[in-house]
Amino acid sequence: MGSQYFPARSVLFQKEPSGVTYRVPALLYIPRSSCFLAFCEERLTPADAQAHLLVMRKGTFYKNYVEWKDMEVLSTARLEGYRSMNPCPVYDEFTGTVFLFFIAVLGHTSESYQLITGKNVTRLCYVSSSDQGATWSSVTDLTKTLIGDTIKEWATFAVGPGHGTQLKSGRLIIPAYAYHIDCRNCFGRKCKTSSHSFCFYSDTHGNVWHFGEALSVPESVECQMVSVDEENGVNVLYCNARSVSGCRVQALSFDNGADFHDGQLVHKLVEPKNGCHGSVIGFPAPIYQFGQTQHFLKPLKSIYSPLAVSMSPLNFLPPTWVVYAHPTCSKTRRDLGVYLSVLPRDPDSWSRPWIIYKGPSAYSDLAYVELMPPDAPAVPVFACLFESGTKTAYDEISFCIFTLYELIEHLPQRNGEKRKGLWECCFVS
Template sequence: MSAYQTVVRIWRSARGRAWAVGGAVVVLAVVGSGLLPGPDGPSDGDEDSPAGTGQRKPGLTAAVSAPFSAFTEGYDCYRIPTLTTTQDGTLLAIAEARTSGCDDIGDIDLVLKRSTDEGRTWGPLQVIRGAGDPGAYGNPAPVVDSASGRITLLHAYSTWTPAPDGSRVRGPRELRLAHSTDDGASWTTDPAPQPQLKGADWAWVSVGPGHGVQLTPTRPDRPGRLVVSADYRTESGESGAQLLYSDDGGLTWKPGARWGAPEGTPAPNEPALTQLPDGRIYVNARSTATCGTSDHRVSAIIDDAAAPEVPAPGFVPVSGLPAPPASGSVLQLPGGPLLLSAPSRPGAEFSDRWTLAVRTSQDEGRTWSKDGAVVLRERAGYSDMAALPGGRVGLLYETANGTPHGYIKFTAFGPHELRAAAEDLTPRRTDDATGHHNDAVVHGSPRLGNRPGGGRALRFDGKDDFLRLIDCPDELRVGEGDFALTVWVQYKTRGQDRDSGRRQPLAWAYGQGPTARQIRIEADPATGRLEATVNAGTGPVSVTARTRTDDDTWHHVVLQRIGGRLELSVDGAPPATATGAAGDLRPAGAFTIHLGTQPDYRAYYAGALDDVRLYGRSLSRNDMARLRDGHDVTDQERVHLPFDGIR
């Protein structure tokens, strides 16, 4: 009996009793980048708590075992996990093993570990591809044929060369094939290139990552079709997804249904697939649209893998599913829910890959429940799932300390655990009053209070409280022109910050580092004054306030650029100024604006903030006086956070 048949039998016997979600679709989600393991990053505090309660449920077991660990067994970093169950129930964990750092381009091998006890322990590391070859093997996409037991491993291959600046340049990329007929113990040595699976005008091609599927047989005497997902980019710039299929147990492969994104629309990237109970193929993919939208995943349903095109409407955005850009995995359990593992912390940056959780959909993935079960509240990246012979679900995923990549861990869960750990995963927010809807996501447990003579205020504990403005809308990109950032602040320098010299970040827009475009305001514990910095990519320009502000009373702060001059004013007094602040501050890619922390989360603000505003122009003396007196100034206002409440 195949693993698939075993799961069907177990699932049907438990239907309505174990999972008891009435055919719901379930999603596994990862929320929380970096290259290699580093210092511990923060958890997301109570952001994952049931709304308004500040309470957490225990969550699912984070890890049963760790098949691959960074800086072990000859490799610096392990990425792109793939999980599959063989015909005899052996569990295969396949990954990219990267020999120097965690870069996507370089000497990368495909490695495997096998488990015969449902992931509790793993055998020795095996190199499937790449031993003695400096090329890059990647994106493993295994699929098992239930008739023969043969495992087919489609994967990508490319060469690379060093660039003059020390970076790496990837060579042409192609798809290749490997087979195993002994449950992954050994693999064919012929690289078996598959040129028929790459279009003549394609500049890029890849498969998965993640396992493929075998469709339900349409005739008793014919095995089910094998299907694997792929994505591509043409030389003319079209991006899209395609299905690859085999009707002879994986020996030969053909290109199937294809969909190219119309110009100006989101394209599917790193698609994952599964078969729905009615026989159709469900595909859920990472979207190429990152900024200006909260919909970072797209999906499609396909009737026939061998058809020339994906049927209309093709890939459409999945709304109500918070997710940063990252790969995910889908798994339809027979007679029950569909599982999806994917990053789910809202945000447009790779660094937003945190918190592994499970949510549900009642309509084949078109809408999603707010409830879910957390697996890991810390940083985690790509993942893949497989049905285990005993009826549980196995999950293989990336994580590390302070970064989502480097280690690959395994966990498993059953239906009762999933239901018991369910909690409201809706991100808490505080509203933008401008009408631009640039609401801030609330992390930790900042407390609402009052500012005398003003409105509400938000107090941060200096430990894990902070806010994020996400999805990088165009109106929050400060370019070459004037701008103004205003905020009410109240704080007192802490002894621990004075002793360490650590600055407290009040507001930090965009990137971090000596060449990153950025705008920031920090409290300097040595002087008791605020310091503001802008960087147009050529180096920082800073200005320090003329007076102290660490006296635990409220101060109105205005940072603005007028021409090439930077001004920092406190309580309407003459501003401190600095020259040389001209230049384009607009981030080249996705960005986040943080309040109460900095982008690497190594320092936090302890104090209160109120009435945060960003303008696409400088402010006059009269404008600033009106703001101090509690009046609105709305001309070219890009965001206004009055902190009237948290929802």
């Protein structure tokens, strides 16, 4: 295993003596103002049915530390008589607008009640901010205009949780999943459902929204999506989703989320019993800086074609690498780890995990930051907002930052294998 090195972390939200608990983190980085927006649910107890409001903390990134403001309640992100859940923010780089999507669930109605009865009491909502989270709009309920009569086919649904993404075309992507009603009255027994991931999307900077076809098989629930540029110039939308199959599910869309091909099980990314939410984030492979040097040329050629490695940065679009965060234990939610894939289309391409938190841990959300030091290559940096604790995974929500170099350096090797060079260890199978 790799050395037991953990990135420094800060606790942003902590369970209160009254029992009020903070769960389901979502993280967004806004480059133009160098700030993080950290969201989560405020719950009266840890139970899903006791969710209440959405809260936020804003942090300014000063290259080697983040200065956080006090927590604030997002008072407009709610419907009267409903509880707000599953924060899912996305940033439109073209307009500078932050959209915070969430679901509003009637009263204390549980998800299980909706699944058993087929009575969907969930609404799709968002609020927006044009000043990097300083102020927020009133709530918009999209359920009727966007989902329409399709809502009758879903026992319930949700977005995210965690960040959405924007494609180079400007399309905004909000990951989502729904429990489709397969049989409403099955011989007098409870409603039968199946879960499927999909996305809501907008090509008009949030003015008009649509939703795509769902991933049909295998069943999938909470998900996140990444726009992936491949070395041959093909772009795909990569979906990584929670499942109850003992491992994650991934699927690809070749039309920017309008439709997904059948999914694949990712056996290297294990799930605990009943699964757990995980996070993925994409970033351009750092071969601009290193692809032309003899020191890094050999390991790169073993992965990329000789033509791609030898091409000039002026003519070559770097492929997308993907980082994934999730509890690493197959039995329970603990020991949060981060994994790296340099070929995300291949379900066998994932590295073994670097454990960044030892102990109870659950939901997480990742953000990517590109640091630009003066007269030096860009430094890929990642931030992770995650549920953690000593007694339970829901004692607190923590925040940490680590570089790509730290991640690669601490990816574990197989037993008896000497540590490889910094870039070669990306490709451990």
